[in-house]
Amino acid sequence: MNNLKHLKASHVLKRVEPPHWWAGMYIKKFQLLFYGDHISEYTITCSSDLNILQVEKTQNSNYLFVTLDTSEIQAGMYSFSFQKENLPEFTISYAFKSRVEDSANRTSFDSSDVFYLLMPDRFAHANPLINSVKQLSEKANPYDLNGRHGGDILGIINNLDYLKDLGITTLWCTPLCENNSATGSYHGYAQTDLYKIDARLGTLADYKKLSRELHKRNMRLVIDYVINHWGSEHWLIKDLPNEGWLNQWEHFTNTTHKTTTLIDMNASVFDKDQHEKGWFVSTMPDLNQQNPLVLNYLIQNAIWWIEEAGLDGVRVDTFTYSDKEAAVKWLQAIKAEYPNLNIAGEVWLHNSAQLAYWQKDSKIGQMANYNSQLPCLTDFPLHNALQDIFYAKHKKVKGLESLYETFVNDFFYPSPQNLMRFIENHDTQRFNTQSGGDLNAYKLALTVICTTRGIPQLYYGSEIGMQGDKSNGDGDIRHEFPGGWKKHKQNAFLPLTVKNGRSAYQERFHAFTKKLLNWRKDKPVVHYGKFLHFVPVDNVYVYFRYLGEEKRVMVIINNAKTKKILALQKFAEGLNGSKAGNEILSNQILDLSTKLSVPARTPYIIELT
Numbered sequence: 001m002n003n004l005k006h007l008k009a010s011h012v013l014k015r016v017e018p019p020h021w022w023a024g025m026y027i028k029k030f031q032l033l034f035y036g037d038h039i040s041e042y043t044i045t046c047s048s049d050l051n052i053l054q055v056e057k058t059q060n061s062n063y064l065f066v067t068l069d070t071s072e073i074q075a076g077m078y079s080f081s082f083q084k085e086n087l088p089e090f091t092i093s094y095a096f097k098s099r100v101e102d103s104a105n106r107t108s109f110d111s112s113d114v115f116y117l118l119m120p121d122r123f124a125h126a127n128p129l130i131n132s133v134k135q136l137s138e139k140a141n142p143y144d145l146n147g148r149h150g151g152d153i154l155g156i157i158n159n160l161d162y163l164k165d166l167g168i169t170t171l172w173c174t175p176l177c178e179n180n181s182a183t184g185s186y187h188g189y190a191q192t193d194l195y196k197i198d199a200r201l202g203t204l205a206d207y208k209k210l211s212r213e214l215h216k217r218n219m220r221l222v223i224d225y226v227i228n229h230w231g232s233e234h235w236l237i238k239d240l241p242n243e244g245w246l247n248q249w250e251h252f253t254n255t256t257h258k259t260t261t262l263i264d265m266n267a268s269v270f271d272k273d274q275h276e277k278g279w280f281v282s283t284m285p286d287l288n289q290q291n292p293l294v295l296n297y298l299i300q301n302a303i304w305w306i307e308e309a310g311l312d313g314v315r316v317d318t319f320t321y322s323d324k325e326a327a328v329k330w331l332q333a334i335k336a337e338y339p340n341l342n343i344a345g346e347v348w349l350h351n352s353a354q355l356a357y358w359q360k361d362s363k364i365g366q367m368a369n370y371n372s373q374l375p376c377l378t379d380f381p382l383h384n385a386l387q388d389i390f391y392a393k394h395k396k397v398k399g400l401e402s403l404y405e406t407f408v409n410d411f412f413y414p415s416p417q418n419l420m421r422f423i424e425n426h427d428t429q430r431f432n433t434q435s436g437g438d439l440n441a442y443k444l445a446l447t448v449i450c451t452t453r454g455i456p457q458l459y460y461g462s463e464i465g466m467q468g469d470k471s472n473g474d475g476d477i478r479h480e481f482p483g484g485w486k487k488h489k490q491n492a493f494l495p496l497t498v499k500n501g502r503s504a505y506q507e508r509f510h511a512f513t514k515k516l517l518n519w520r521k522d523k524p525v526v527h528y529g530k531f532l533h534f535v536p537v538d539n540v541y542v543y544f545r546y547l548g549e550e551k552r553v554m555v556i557i558n559n560a561k562t563k564k565i566l567a568l569q570k571f572a573e574g575l576n577g578s579k580a581g582n583e584i585l586s587n588q589i590l591d592l593s594t595k596l597s598v599p600a601r602t603p604y605i606i607e608l609t
Contacts, residue, residue, distance in 0.1 A: 009090045012036045018304045020095040026337045028071040034064040042082040058241040108313045108342040109170045111417045112527035115457035116168040120201050121186040124155030124484035133199045138185045145475025148186045153202035162493045167517025170220040180233045190231030190284050194301045211310045220312035227298050228321040229284040247277035247286040254278050259320040263357050289326030299333040319345035331373040344376035344420050352381050352409035361414045379419040382406050386423050386445045392436030400536040419454040430477050433467040440601035447603035450520050451555045463513040464492045464506040519584050525551040532574050540564050544574035556604040566596045581606035
C-alpha cells in the first residue's frame with residue numbers, strides 16, 4: 001500500500017497528445033488523447049477554468065479521448081486529475097501556449113517560388129553521434145542502397161547557403177518524423193510517432209532551427225504530410241484504440257493504385273474500395289479517415305506541426321488514396337486555421353482532365369458533386385511529356401507536340417498557376433539518366449518548368465547532373481549528395497575552382513541552374529503573367545509570358561538537331577511591336593525585326609525591349 005500512496009502519473013500515463021496546444025486557435029473543440037494502462041477506468045477532472053465537453057472511451061481501455069471547449073482559453077498551465085477507486089489520485093499539467101503574432105495569417109508558397117525536394121537521410125551528414133540510436137531498430141548501413149546513410153537536419157542547415165545561392169526559395173523535405181521500421185526506414189513514409197522527429201535525423205529543436213534559418217534567408221519550409229497510412233510499428237497501431245482505426249481486410253489486400261476508380265462514374269464499389277482502403281504496402285497500414293477519432297488526430301497533428309515549427313506550407317503524400325470526403329474535411333480544417341496556407345497534393349494521374357478533377361473548385365469535380373478543396377496539384381502530365389521527349393533511347397529526337405498539348409489542356413484547371421511542375425522527384429526515374437546525361441536536354445526541360453505557368457520543383461542533385469536508375473530500385477534514385485559526408489572525395493556543394501569541388505560536368509549543370517533560377521526570382525511576369533503559345537513546328541516551340549503591355553518574355557525551345565531560322569512575323573501577337581530583346585542565358589542582345597537564328601538543342605529566354 002505504501003507504493004500506492006506515491007503513485008505517479010508516469011506509472012499509469014504513457015502519452016498525452018498533442019503534447020501541448022495554443023490559446024487563440026480557430027479550433028474551439030480541442031481533443032486530447034490520454035494513453036496509459038487502463039486509463040479509461042479513471043475518472044478525469046480538470047482545472048476550474050477548463051470545460052470538458054466529452055470524454056470518449058474506446059474498445060481499448062488504454063485510451064481516453066477528452067474534448068475540451070477552448071473558445072475562451074488563455075495561455076497558461078492547466079491541470080488534469082485522474083481518480084480510480086482504491087488508488088491515489090494523480091495529476092498532470094498541460095500547457096496552452098501563446099501563439100506567435102499573426103500566426104494565422106502566415107504567407108505561403110506560390111508560383112513565384114522554386115521548390116527543392118530532398119531526402120534528409122541522403123542529403124548531408126553533420127552529427128555522427130546519431131547515425132544509429134539505441135531505441136530505434138534500424139542502424140546506419142551506408143553501403144546498402146535501401147539502408148540508412150546518416151544524413152540529418154543539421155546537415156541540411158549547414159548547406160542552406162548553397163540552396164540560397166542556387167536560387168531556391170522553398171525547401172520540401174520528405175517526412176522527418178520517427179520511422180522505427182526494421183528495414184527501409186530512411187525515406188520516412190512509414191511513420192511510427194507523429195509527434196517526434198526521428199532521433200537519427202535530429203531533434204525537434206533542430207527542426208525548428210531549420211525553419212528559423214530558412215526564414216532568415218527569406219526562404220520557406222514545407223512539411224511532407226501523410227494522411228493515408230502509418231508504419232506498422234506505430235505505437236498506436238500496435239495497440240489499436242478500436243477495430244475501426246484501420247481499414248482492415250480478412251487477408252492482406254494491397255491497394256490497386258487505380259486512382260481513376262475514384263472518379264469513374266462506371267467503377268464498381270469493389271474496385272473503389274480496394275484502391276482507397278487497400279494498404280499501400282504490407283508495412284504501411286491504411287488509416288480509416290471515416291473514423292472521427294482518426295480524422296481529428298490527423299487534423300490536430302498537422303496543425304500542431306505548422307504552428308510549432310512555423311511552417312509555410314504542406315505537401316500531402318498519396319492524397320488520392322485517402323477517403324475522399326474525409327480528405328476534404330482535413331483540408332478545410334487546416335485552411336480554417338491558416339487561410340493563406342498553400343497545400344500541394346500528390347495526385348499521380350497522367351491525364352489532364354482526370355488530374356483537374358482533384359483541384360479545388362474544379363468544374364469537372366463539381367459535375368460529380370465533389371470539391372476536393374486541394375489548392376495545388378503535382379503536374380504529372382507535364383512531367384511525363386518532358387521525360388518522354390528527352391528519352392535517350394528514342395532513335396530520333398521526339399517532337400514537342402506532347403508538351404504543347406499539355407498546356408492546351410490548361411482550360412481544365414481552375415488554377416493552372418497552382419500546379420507543381422517537375423522533371424523528376426523521389427519516386428520517378430532520374431531525368432539525367434533518362435536523357436543519357438545530356439546537358440542540352442536538361443537545359444531545355446528546366447527552362448520549360450521555370451518559364452511556364454505554375455511552381456517549379458527541383459529534386460536534389462538535378463542541378464549537378466545526378467543520375468540513378470529506378471529499375472534498380474528506389475535506393476538508386478536516392479544517392480548521397482556528393483560532399484554531404486566527410487568520407488566523400490568530392491564536394492559538389494563547392495565550385496569547380498575549389499580543390500575537390502564540382503567536376504566540370506557538374507559545374508555545367510550547376511551554372512545553368514543557378515543562372516536560370518536567380519533570374520527567375522525577380523520576374524513577376526514569369527510568376528504571374530499570362531501565357532501565349534504557338535503550335536510547335538520543326539521541333540521548335542515558342543511561347544510568351546506577359547504582364548500588362550510593358551513586361552514580356554519570349555521563350556524558344558529548339559529541340560531540333562540543327563539550328564533553326566525563325567520568321568518572326570508569325571509571332572507578332574506575342575512580340576507586340578518589340579524589335580529587340582535581351583537573351584538572358586547567353587547575355588546577348590537579339591534583333592527581332594525579321595528573322596532569328598536559334599542554335600540546335602538550345603533554349604532562348606528573351607526579355608523583350
